[in-house]
Amino acid sequence: MKSHDRYAEIQAFVSIARLASFGAAAAQLGLTSSATSRKLQALEARLGVRLLQRTTRRVTLTEAGQQYLLHCERWLSDLDDADAALADLQGQVRGRLRASVPSNFGRLHVVPALPDFLATYPELDLDLDFNDRYLDLVEAQIDVAIRIGRLDDSRLVARKLADNRRLLAAAPDYLARHGTPQHPSELAHHSCLHFSLYSEGELWRLHRGDETQEIQVRGRMRANYGEALAEAALAGYGILQSASFIIGPALQQGRLVEVLPDWHIAPSAIWAVYPHGRFLAPKVRAFIDFFDRRFSAASWLRQDKV
Template sequence: MIGGLYSELEAFEAILQHGSFTAAARQLQVTPGAITRRLNTLEARLGAKLLNRSTRRLSLTESGRHYYAEVAPALAQILAAGERVHDLSAQPRGELRVSLPMNFGRLYVMPHVEAFLQRWPGIDLDLQFDDRFVDLIGAGFDAAIRIGALSDSRLVARRIAQTRRILVASPDYLARRGAPSTPAELIDHDCLHYTLFRDTPTWEFHREREPLRVPVRGRLKANYGVPLVDAAVHGRGILQTATFAVADELASGRLVEVMPDWSLLPIGIYAVYPSRDYRPRKVEAFIDFVEATIGEPAVWDRVIAGRE
């Protein structure tokens, strides 16, 4: 009975965590039919319906809410204990769904994926590239790499690197338009603006601890960083960006830093995952892999300094 109840509760937890029977089945590496049978058996055991099921959504019934509130803490401890014991002798395995920022993932994850898959043959990677902060829990992700301020208190965060924000432009652009020496002079320049997180083109500088917000303008903006880097290389204007995104361009001289005496706030790069008492080994393996790939100092800083 105990073994059956455990599998039923495990299926119930997976359905709630991932939002569908199919995703729960994928997580537990069983068929969707097996998930359905386990839930039906649990409901029959309790004599109560736990989930409202339709073709579009799942929701807890009142009985389901009360039951889950009672069993969730104990279930989390049981599942975590089982994973810990299993991990003592087993290699990490299963599908690992990770959300990655588009440019960062392209530059610093994808070139090393083959090495990761060879190191961990039991893991199947599902990488989703999106600069927006997706709902990890609602979308069924195991982990994500996020750049910038964190706000979701349901997630555990581990900082794996830091990057500077800088202004860059091509030597050709600066030869034609001149190099600004203060933020106020940016009003006379074409500024390339990344729109995803802030529609209003305002750049914030710091000097002597006082923030200075400067409105900028330009004829080109985009919600993806790579085309803006290309535009800067081709002399289209001045770009505010992170050093990780332009390390090769700075090292080759295709871009140069503008106004280095005016600081912009650095950006933290974090690995985040749903808050749990225990972090699955497949998640730990991936975070360790990314952190080791970046290194200390970060690989982009070594490239810019000519040491990579």
């Protein structure tokens, strides 16, 4: 069997599995649906196993298909890396880049930059995943991710893109009705709007010099989406702990007021990460360098007061 035939069969299988559609896979591959189906049939015949279950309404992977797909995706990714290694010698940025970004941060600060990024690299195709959970980049076949906060996965290479300042804030109306806290301990008597994915649960830790205060907060709302909490704070429903990249404009406009400005929350950072030990493809380097330049000029990353 010719190697290019085997490659075409695997490419057809992966496309059908990812898109769950023969027609969509055929369009992606530039083939007819019947030609795409024949390639899958040839692959299944060669392997002696059914990889996909087909009905008139849906296409699903068999158990064997699920296992085979993982190996095929890894193999195709390795081929992409090999192509990228050659492209790197020629300074080319092209191919398909799979990137993962946090939902709030991505919408506010990655999406506005995408037209410039895509215009800068016209031969690059971008597959962008918005996700606040830490995906396994190797298992999910993600080339690069932007992450905020602590990094625990030793399999990842990290490059710091920017600082991430967090602070407490509330609407002037809320503070007029409920009073302005003068000490962190008073937060226990306020409605605190809480980000549910915060790693330390509903415990807020504030520092001033050598002094540390830990407060178990409670409030009327918790959410895994920072902008929803910011809207609740703007409406006067409580005190918010948030990042300056979310509430910076509201603070500058006076719609929110910083609470306990003499206290600070331990600083964190915004990182670009990619799997350790993999060749750093030009497309990944281009993504990281582009957003490094973009964020270095952003006012919302200053560690001084917003």
